[in-house]
Amino acid sequence: AEKRVQELHVQLNQLNYEYHVLDQPTASDAEYDQLLRELINLEETFPQLKSPDSPTQRVGGAVLDMFEKVQHQSPMLSLGNAFGEQDLLDFDRRVRQAVGDQISYVCELKIDGLAVSLRYENGLFIQGATRGDGTIGEDITSNLRTIKSIPLRLNKPVSIEARGEVFMPRKSFEALNALKTERGEELAANPRNAAAGSLRQLDPKIAASRNLDIFLYNIADVGETGVTSHSAGLDLLESLGFKTNKERRKCASIEEVISYVNEWTEQRPNLPYDIDGIVIKVDSLAQQEELGTTAKSPRWAIAYKFPA
Numbered sequence: 001a002e003k004r005v006q007e008l009h010v011q012l013n014q015l016n017y018e019y020h021v022l023d024q025p026t027a028s029d030a031e032y033d034q035l036l037r038e039l040i041n042l043e044e045t046f047p048q049l050k051s052p053d054s055p056t057q058r059v060g061g062a063v064l065d066m067f068e069k070v071q072h073q074s075p076m077l078s079l080g081n082a083f084g085e086q087d088l089l090d091f092d093r094r095v096r097q098a099v100g101d102q103i104s105y106v107c108e109l110k111i112d113g114l115a116v117s118l119r120y121e122n123g124l125f126i127q128g129a130t131r132g133d134g135t136i137g138e139d140i141t142s143n144l145r146t147i148k149s150i151p152l153r154l155n156k157p158v159s160i161e162a163r164g165e166v167f168m169p170r171k172s173f174e175a176l177n178a179l180k181t182e183r184g185e186e187l188a189a190n191p192r193n194a195a196a197g198s199l200r201q202l203d204p205k206i207a208a209s210r211n212l213d214i215f216l217y218n219i220a221d222v223g224e225t226g227v228t229s230h231s232a233g234l235d236l237l238e239s240l241g242f243k244t245n246k247e248r249r250k251c252a253s254i255e256e257v258i259s260y261v262n263e264w265t266e267q268r269p270n271l272p273y274d275i276d277g278i279v280i281k282v283d284s285l286a287q288q289e290e291l292g293t294t295a296k297s298p299r300w301a302i303a304y305k306f307p308a
């Protein structure tokens with residue numbers, strides 16, 4: 001039975017990864033449900049074979065009476081803002097003054113959701129927390145476990161802290177408000193608020209019903225991973241089984257950054273989720289180190305905000 005349980009873990013994790021991380025399912029929901037049903041039955045018959053990273057353990061039972069506080073191992077910074085092309089040119093000039101002209105940027109969509117931090121030890125998802133005030137957040141592990149694109153076990157037994165944005169896809173938002181309309185409940189104002197409300201639920205079953213998703217965009221302790229660029233860090237996150245946003249692009253100049261910003265200003269309505277800007281980062285970690293951070297935000301990154 002133990003062998004079969006391990007086989008089912010591997011199969012179910014792979015199918016879950018293809019469906020929720022790659023958005024490229026190779027099996028039908030019925031096939032997935034049948035395998036899950038087999039694992040549930042085996043775990044009921046042999047309780048000692050049930051492990052916390054089992055695909056059956058995503059929606060915990062207990063309703064919490066509050067969220068514990070969590071101190072982040074390194075502060076979760078915020079981003080300085082740019083509101084127009086001139087601000088981007090000024091940012092580029094400051095960067096060049098500090099680290100010279102050999103620079104490349106990474107541009108990423110700024111997802112309109114909630115920043116969270118995910119901590120893994122030896123490949124196991126141990127704890128997840130909200131950003132809070134950047135230093136102290138709230139432990140929402142049980143709610144984050146219900147997000148199917150968050151791996152309960154990584155592809156390698158590494159200890160790492162990944163940070164990213166939890167969001168509610170527009171389709172989930174519309175379904176939620178259709179349900180609220182039926183129930184005569186007040187509608188959620190926008191997907192970001194709906195995602196925030198869902199993560200604040202003390203009952204993980206409610207969070208599980210909201211079909212949240214996540215894109216990871218940072219490694220908190222990236223210096224310890226041996227990668228030398230932000231983009232290599234994102235590739236590492238992908239190799240471990242995390243979901244990252246595929247629209248990111250390396251830009252060799254601020255002019256390329258500006259054309260990426262213009263492209264997504266136009267393409268924004270076609271995305272299946274809300275974005276409120278574009279994040280531009282210096283790619284080299286050595287240059288990020290040289291630029292450093294202010295008390296609250298990195299000097300090597302800036303968020304271009306779309307006009308409201």
Ligand SMILES: COc1nc2nc(N)nc(N)c2nc1C
Binds near residue numbers: 218
């Ligand atoms: C390096 O720090 C950050 N990077 C980010 N990247 C993306 N894509 N989106 C964010 N919201 C974001 N926020 C912060 C503080």
